[in-house]
Amino acid sequence: MNYFPEEVLEHIFDFVSSNQDRNAISLVCKTWFKVERESRSRVFVGNCYAVNPSRLIKRFPRLRSLALKGKPHFADFNLVPHDWGAFVYPWIDALSKGCPDLEELRLKRMVVSDDCLELLSKSFPNFKSLVLDSCEGFSTDGLAAIAANCRHLRELDLQENEVDDRKVHWLSCFPETCTSLVSLNFACLRGEVNLASLERLVARSPNLRSLKLNRAVPFETLHKILTKAPQLVDLGTGSFVHDPNSEAYNMLKSAISKCRSVRSLSGFLEVASRCLPVVYPLCSNLTTLNLSYATGINGTDLTKMIRHCRRLQRLWILDCIGDKGLAVVASTCKELEELRVFPSDPYAAGSATVTEEGLVAISGGCPKLHSVLYFCHQMTNAGLISVAKNCPNFVRFRLCILDPIKADPTTGQPLDEGFGAIVQSCKRLRRLSISGLLTDKVFLYIGMYAEQLEMLSVAFAGESDKAMIYVLNGCKKLRKLEIRDCPFGNLALLTDIGKYETMRSLWMSSCEVTLGACKLLARKMPRLNVEIINEKEQGQANLDDDRQRVEKMYLYRTLVGRRKDAPDFVWTL
């Protein structure tokens, strides 16, 4: 390969699209590193503090698409204080100066201000795609800037963000010349949008494939939109409550009959069972169905709808479907690959929901299943062992028993054996979340068998430091480890400090780790940032008392040392 000119190498590398493979290519030799970096257009940065923007731009001059992740995963559950960081402004600032050809930006768990959005909209003439997932800090003003200034915008995808609604008609800011929209998702917005503008926008976007409306878009508007966009592939409804005998309902029925391309259905934030049958004609072609926000539908009606969905590959649903409903899913959806069952009432104990039976039924009926997120009230070892036997192909397995330390209700035993069976059987498992009553044994199993495991989430589990040591020693591919409320202390933390440079990050909260141990770790490993989040009031915080237990610790590998935007309550040791 060394005798090929660089152009040939570049052409060959064009066929390699996965980031991991390209990273591997760049390690082979200097020439390959050079060719690879000069031709790379898509870059993924899993931790925005691991590297800085100028360094990135210098290495990849042809950067067109950047994906950035900010806060640690547990920020989703309010464990990270509000101002912790992950500000995207420095990135956009640097990119606006060094990378004017940027086309795509995907951000997850970052703080995005309206200024950022405005700068973004004005700095990149070819900008095509903005995806914001679980971000915050911006308002409809920022969205208006994006709509108004990005002339070639193809995708604006807002997933579960906290957006401040300033009552700005941002949707009306799309100019009449904008006809390039392919994907628009504003389901997370709470405020109203100008419906006439919305209809006109849809009418002049012939390439529109994905449209997800918010709750404020009334039922009556839906048929008008569908009539103008029968080519939609991915539809998220707005409000879905209406009288089945009304004119609007009938018009929706006829509009839907012309939508032959819809493969993905979501929304239903506001819905009544009696309105569901109007979408039944779409069900037979659906590959993705997300009813996880539809609290207005009971299990029977959910089941009735799912019976029509024989081609389903992804299903997100609420636990009011019940074990019986899941059995119906198992017998109907033979192509199912991903299932997520969310709790409809997270704090209610004992309401009729799902148990191990539902999961076992699914595992038995859906041979292609590889991704599961399951919230339930109880689980048994026998159930998990069955699941493990039926589905050896799991890539992601996340089980959340709502009562965090619940034992197997039939035997009173911890769930070690069940999870042990999962990791032993599923050799390709990359992501695992465990819950329920668990001793050190489950960690021994994980260390022994979960060879491909990249991310592990642990809560209220284990008995001693040995547990964490098993995992750190055994899981060679571990990248992210997040632990809360477990009795793991300094011994576990300090046993294999070199391991942390092979991982992206480690989160430990409400464990037994002391400040002294964290300081020691930070001293020995200069390429790690060890951050302590201290939420006590001013005056009680004492950096000298090494004995004190650390409430929240987040450490991550980085090439650029401690960050400069850390707030007062975050100490980087």
Next chain:
Amino acid sequence: LFCIILIQKLKHCLGSLIIYILIYRKLKESEQLYMEVSKKEMSYYEDTELRLGLPGADNQPKKRVFFDVNESAFKVKECHGDFVPLKKVQAIGWPPIRSFRKNCLQATKVEYEEVTTIYVKVSMDGAPYLRKIDLRQYKGYKELLKALEDLFQLKADVVFKGSKDYKDNESQYKPTYEDKDGDWMLVGDVPWEMFLNSCRRLRIMKGSEAN
């Protein structure tokens, strides 16, 4: 075939044995590292080590804790191997559901309940206690009044006789309701939906009083 199984078992045991040895060595190494942490800290460590149970009960093994954040004082609840179920499990950030989703579910849940049930008190003159009914269960006045008759075990058609009829009859019971303004109105004058929106409680008046 037996040999193959035996060899596999031996491989597994060997595997675990190697892991145990490695871990033991690592533990020994890290004990050294651990000792670097100042001696003072070590002696205080026991004092500040988190333990459950009453002071003085020093030899208990560590147990897992979780915190009830609803209590103003900091409370720690014990949880053993044989789990004692607690009435409310509310640690921060548990269950692990995104706030966005939690907020959506709460909002829709509240609305749903508001839309689907309208519970009002029903009193009848002379009856020892009141009842409560869900107005949403009924499609119209006819059903409601029939239900009221059943509720207080009145004879059929005592309350319901059509709007015009019971207005004239003196000795019958008359269904009345208190509206949003606090006024007592005769049931049946306004459209059903309007009634649902304004009715706060019902009272079945004895005919003589109603006149």
